[in-house]
Amino acid sequence: MQKVTKYITLNDGNKIPSVGFGTWQTPDGDVAEEAVLTALQAGYRHIDTAKIYGNEVSVGRALKKSGIPREEIFLTTKLWNTEHTYEKAKQSIHDQLEQLDVDYFDLYLIHWPNPVDYREDWAKSNADSWRAMEEAVAEGKIKSIGVSNFHPHHLDALLKTAKIKPAINQVYLNPSDQQPELVDYFRKHDIHLEAYSPLGTGKIFDIEELKELATKYNKSVAQLAIRWSLQHGFIPLPKSVTPERIIANLEVYDFEITEADMAVIDAQKGKSGEARNPDELQF
Template sequence: MDLKDTFMLSNGEKIPRVGFGTWQSKDGEEAYQAVKTALEVGYRHIDTAAVYGNEASVGRAIKDSGIARSDLFVTSKLWDTALAKEDAAREIDESLSRLGLDYMDLFLIHWPNPLPTRPHFAERNAQVWRAMEDAVRAGKIKSIGTSNFHARHLLPLLEVAEIKPVVNQIIINPSVQQKELVQFNQEHDLLTEAYSPLGTGKILGLSELTELAEKHGKSVAQVVLRWSVQKGFLPLPKSVTPARIRENAQIFDFTLSSDDMALIDGLQGLAGTARNPDENSH
């Protein structure tokens, strides 16, 4: 297994098993250089979003890499300002324009319940989903999915979707495992993508992980990412530091034992929890 190894999504499309995240990478040279380095290291799956404000820099790095478009997998996301079908259609085109791409491999609804339509989130999601389905039919997007959705948000969408979601991107790391939601994703043919797979930094200081990393001659980050891969998640590690971007890619030359995995599974809740998407302020 390596950075080019793939999962098969439920719609038949392939997605690299590890992606490169760009959340909190500042637009301009920071995001550009981070993505450029990631592509040089071997990443072929880049994850961004309209609200990250760095789609243009991500697109520039992709263009300058010289890598064939067919060898890349690019994801972006629909922000909460899209409340109706026409909003979503416009924002899809704007994301494509900023990225400088003819199509996106994956496009996600970023959050399930924007504040302005919170009492009627299911209706809003159905509206923007129709625009996303139209974009698939028009060749602007290959696959569509969700981000930060829980079962209560996904069930109404699954009832009305003509083109089914293939991915649910949620926060997943040893401290935030969301086991019930992961099980729901599996039961509904949704691949679980893990954002913030290294937590918010606190997880890297857990003594249990430090000891495990020393045992394997690896960094704590590498151990945590290896756990994610072995759990069947698709991790999206983010960094703007070249050495760490390279380090985070070097997770395929060792294996965690069943005892190692059980130890990491036992770290639930020790370094942060997931926020409730129904309580967002946006």
């Protein structure tokens, strides 16, 4: 088993493990608890959850049960779409700290930039939520703050009032959708990209070119895709509830994909899903 030993320094000086463990669609209860516990035992030190996932209590139990000191675990959660006011964001941060049974979050994100409930004035609602998050940083409840699913125009609006620049933008990134313009824009602002769904929507495992390359490197398609993400400078967040796959998804530091093969993987756009437009979602 390989433990995450490579860390990335964010624009606020805090360090984040280069691979995280995602918990989206992982059911609350024993399934989530055991998956996170297995991940921590396998060497992951970066756990990603969210209020809307409904599994924060189970994630928190796994953190405690692991016996790993809190300061060695990088914990991320997110503000949900119904809470985009200053007061609601403050309350949500308080409630989520209790749900996860921790004293602070390492990273807290605005989950979506333009929720349907606040579509008439999404920029103000993000600014108000961000102000609550900045106060939580000052109070020691959060170490780093960031965003998720933001496009350049969402960032531009937020930066008009933000006192703290986002450290992260967590977006849909994998060989099927690399969002190059978005990635380039956020990198120019010194904001790191986290890749959720780094294995696509499952269809990635049926792409012949990836299967051939995985065989060439004596790796799985999943390991190939995660390694591709790392070599592009993304922070991938693979998820699984199967112990063998949880362990295998971290075994990505012992090989390197050649430049020519990276180009082959880059050419798989659209073959296993693409990012959704945050300005058009109905939630």
